Amino acid sequence: MTAPRLKPKGVLETSLYVEDMARAGRFYAETLGLAPMVQDKRMWALDCGPGSVLLLFQRGETLETIDLPGGRIPSHDGNGRLHVAFAIGADELAAWEARLSAAGVEIEARMKWPAGGESIYFRDPDANLVELATPGLWANY
Numbered sequence: 311m312t313a314p315r316l317k318p319k320g321v322l323e324t325s326l327y328v329e330d331m332a333r334a335g336r337f338y339a340e341t342l343g344l345a346p347m348v349q350d351k352r353m354w355a356l357d358c359g360p361g362s363v364l365l366l367f368q369r370g371e372t373l374e375t376i377d378l379p380g381g382r383i384p385s386h387d388g389n390g391r392l393h394v395a396f397a398i399g400a401d402e403l404a405a406w407e408a409r410l411s412a413a414g415v416e417i418e419a420r421m422k423w424p425a426g427g428e429s430i431y432f433r434d435p436d437a438n439l440v441e442l443a444t445p446g447l448w449a450n451y
Contacts, residue, residue, distance in 0.1 A: 325365040395441035
């Protein structure tokens with residue numbers, strides 16, 4: 311009998327590490343429209359759509375393992391210019407460009423992908439590279 315092939319269903323969370331939690335939280339909530347789900351001095355969890363969460367961690371606050379009533383969260387951290395991409399509809403690209411411009415966010419680069427998708431790139435307040443991508447970027451998107 312063959313064991314069932316296991317495969318994750320998708321990426322549930324991705325994390326960015328920030329210097330100023332309030333500033334970063336406002337950027338992602340107000341500029342990108344992500345709804346905060348959990349907030350404290352150490353982290354924000356933001357709703358990125360069905361089954362997808364962006365975690366913002368205060369840089370340096372996750373270096374120690376923490377014990378909570380439900381279990382343990384091992385230490386983690388990141389630094390430098392990290393990258394995150396958000397999926398958008400092909401018909402939304404121009405509206406996003408206008409929204410970013412109105413918020414004073416400079417689009418750093420643009421890309422037209424061979425399969426037909428397009429991406430725009432810009433920086434968050436901590437210089438992380440943020441991408442908005444239309445369908446056609448990957449074979450599965």
